Amino acid sequence: MANYERTLSLINKDIEYFSKINKKDIKLVIVTKAQKVDSINNIIDLGYSTFGENYVQEAIEKIKTINKNNICWHYIGKIQSNKIRQIVQYFDWIQTISSLKHVKIINDICANLNKIMNVCIQVNIDNEESKSGLSINELEKFIEDIKNYGNIKVRGLMSIPSKTNALKGNENSYKILKLMYDNLCEKYNFDTLSLGMSNDYKLAMNNGSNLIRIGTLIFGKREYEK
Numbered sequence: 001m002a003n004y005e006r007t008l009s010l011i012n013k014d015i016e017y018f019s020k021i022n023k024k025d026i027k028l029v030i031v032t033k034a035q036k037v038d039s040i041n042n043i044i045d046l047g048y049s050t051f052g053e054n055y056v057q058e059a060i061e062k063i064k065t066i067n068k069n070n071i072c073w074h075y076i077g078k079i080q081s082n083k084i085r086q087i088v089q090y091f092d093w094i095q096t097i098s099s100l101k102h103v104k105i106i107n108d109i110c111a112n113l114n115k116i117m118n119v120c121i122q123v124n125i126d127n128e129e130s131k132s133g134l135s136i137n138e139l140e141k142f143i144e145d146i147k148n149y150g151n152i153k154v155r156g157l158m159s160i161p162s163k164t165n166a167l168k169g170n171e172n173s174y175k176i177l178k179l180m181y182d183n184l185c186e187k188y189n190f191d192t193l194s195l196g197m198s199n200d201y202k203l204a205m206n207n208g209s210n211l212i213r214i215g216t217l218i219f220g221k222r223e224y225e226k
């Protein structure tokens with residue numbers, strides 16, 4: 001518990017520092033995948049209420065057990081069509097949008113539930129085979145295609161840069177993403193650039209990220225594997 005507090009206060013200092021420099025508020029999403037409910041509850045007791053999860057089944061069990069309605073849950077995992085109904089029911093944000101087919105299903109279910117879903121479009125900035133997401137030059141058409149779905153609110157972009165770039169501090173693709181984000185921001189009224197995890201969150205904030213997603217730095221190793 002004390003450990004969480006110490007790490008979180010260090011992260012908050014970094015957030016404060018970059019918020020001042022960037023003149024923008026920066027949000028922290030605490031990634032709780034593979035962490036136990038007790039650990040998450042400890043963090044909730046410290047006053048945090050925004051969490052990210054990757055696996056639908058695992059997430060729903062935890063969300064039901066925690067059973068608090070002032071918590072904001074971000075879905076940050078891969079989307080499968082047959083899981084979308086559950087994602088929509090239990091989550092407030094979906095950060096990993098890159099398929100028009102998924103957008104249509106999400107919109108229909110949201111319309112049924114009378115819900116507006118906050119979404120980020122996932123960008124594969126380093127063009128990695130292993131990662132989902134659109135390439136930079138597919139973005140604008142995709143945004144045009146989805147802008148008229150009434151139950152979807154596009155908040156901005158999300159990306160997971162390559163591990164090598166993150167670890168080596170190679171900021172090139174971060175900068176390209178930021179440029180693109182700034183362009184789209186004006187045109188589409190975006191407010192979210194979701195970029196940065198445990199190993200690159202400072203690099204990300206240094207390149208305009210205003211939402212960082214951090215798991216292992218706070219919790220230590222994941223408590224169980226999928």
Ligand SMILES: *Cc1c(COP(=O)(O)O)cnc(C)c1O
Nearest residue numbers: 031076197198213214215216217
């Ligand atoms: C797991 C995950 C995180 C958190 O990663 P850590 O390295 O544990 O901080 C952030 N974003 C996404 C999309 C993830 O899958």
